[in-house]
Amino acid sequence: MLEGINRVGMHEWEVPVGYVPGMRVAGRFFLSESLAKTLEPGAVRQLANVATLPGILNHALAMPDIHWGYGFPIGGVAAFSVEKGVISPGGVGFDINCGVRLLSTPLLHKDVSGRRDLIDELFRTVPTGVGAKSSLKVSSQSLDGMMIKGARWAVSEGYGVERDLMRCEEGGYMKTADTRSVSAKAKQRGIPQGGTLGSGNHFLEIQEVREIFDPDAARAFGLSLGQVCCMIHCGSRGLGHQVCTDHLKILESATKKYHITIPDRQLACAPVTSPEGKAYFGAMAASANYAWANRQIISHTARQVLSKIFGIGYEEMPLVYDVAHNVAKIEEHTLDGKGVEVCVHRKGATRAFGPGTRDLPGDLMSIGQPVIIPGSMGTSSYVLHGTRLAMDRTFGSTCHGAGRIMSRTQAKKSLNGREIIANLLKEGIIVRAHSENAIADEAPGVYKPSDEVVNVVHEVGISRLVARLSPLGVIKG
């Protein structure tokens, strides 16, 4: 482990106050000893930097997928007092509500194995990659609908069913959206991109449930061994990117105006209750809602394709759950035995509410919230459930994915896109992407092994394993 970091538990480490000047609280992160070898000093410094921000509560936290980002580390979680604390775009990221959802189907492995026609049809109908435009005609009125009502707007337009909304974090939209704080430029970028997947680590996968760890939770989530599912990973596209860019600029002046000292410009922030803080929060919520609408539209396309090819009904493909990975929320948490409203930032982290928490649908109340952890291309994805321990320790949060360990430059040098496609095909995984570069960039070897990451959160107990899914087909940008 890096110098200056103390072990405080089996998989828990502390970055003490004083690691960087001005820390108000200690940093805490969860990591196994074998994953500790991949820990970057830059990521720890970023975690320590978060601990310098005003109003931070308990600890600056990071999940076992911690890696070097900008502002907050990826995998970072921090909660701030609403009265005395700050909100920062650096704790959310450019891709606001980058998130993931899982649809189940009545199909089995034998139905879809080797079906290139399915992957080709998904690749043809879901716009992916750089420069992809949507075939949807989004009017400015529809855009407002997407930003205000998120997935609910999409369902009301026919892109889904009412039950989908009960299976989304926040019911598919944050109620605090403020479209006036979204610039004309952001709206201009949002119009042509409704229903597009994007590029980078975004994907749509056809997967099979390969392992069940918790039969009761799996049953409650509608998952069974051998079942085929569809996972969608994408975010708020150019609209969210522009909102982050615009508000970073505004908050940079606000940081000076409110005399806040920050160790990194990317941590520009403002008091949660200030006009600038509220404007960012409202614009961020609008972007998060756009992302929920986006995933809902892509789900509709995927359901139509599956329905057409396999003759199954739309309603036979229920949504298991939809979670956000990059977001800030006002949530109630218990601190020193009292319920307090706090502003939780999750930057590459997933909400993992435990049993009995508000916002969970009635039939999942005794189990906890489904947590969906996408793997990288060719590796397993996982479904977990939230726990009471997460409510006590991490403001109801857990990891979000595998976490990169190899840079893109190194990936391109050492891995050849064509070979990766051939190797994955040998394992029965069909891959479609616009470029071989994109495949080398996101190949399995560039990420931490996802099973090691989820094992840490499982063993720590901030979420518990329910099921493992393996890819059968992937479409990427």
Place this chain on the structure above:
Amino acid sequence: MSFEEIPHTADVKIHASAPTLEELFSETFKALMQVMYGTSRHGGTTRVIRLESTDTESLLADFLSEVLFVSEVEGLVFSGAGIRINGLFLVAELDGEPFDPARHSGGTEVKGISYSGLDILHDANGYMLDIIFDV
């Protein structure tokens, strides 16, 4: 005058150097376009960007953010830029072409220009910087 991609686990990190500040901006701009659209980029269509900022690093970040915006909403891929900087004012004439899926799909979408670690340095050889593009 050059730019190169240097290893960064999560994002794209570029090191650029040039004898003048204008050329440094131009190199960083070319790096951004190469990351997004690959190396086969031509000219023919021009766009002008004018902006003002509070310091040189912000001027660069604002310029590149504006390039991302214009490129995305107009569907244009740029190959070069003529840049003039006067204090904290910038005028850039961008030369590019419409997005062509056959030649321009090999790259990665850049979501934003990061201020983390962005510091423009100046020595006897000219200017240099490291910049992170969030992808």
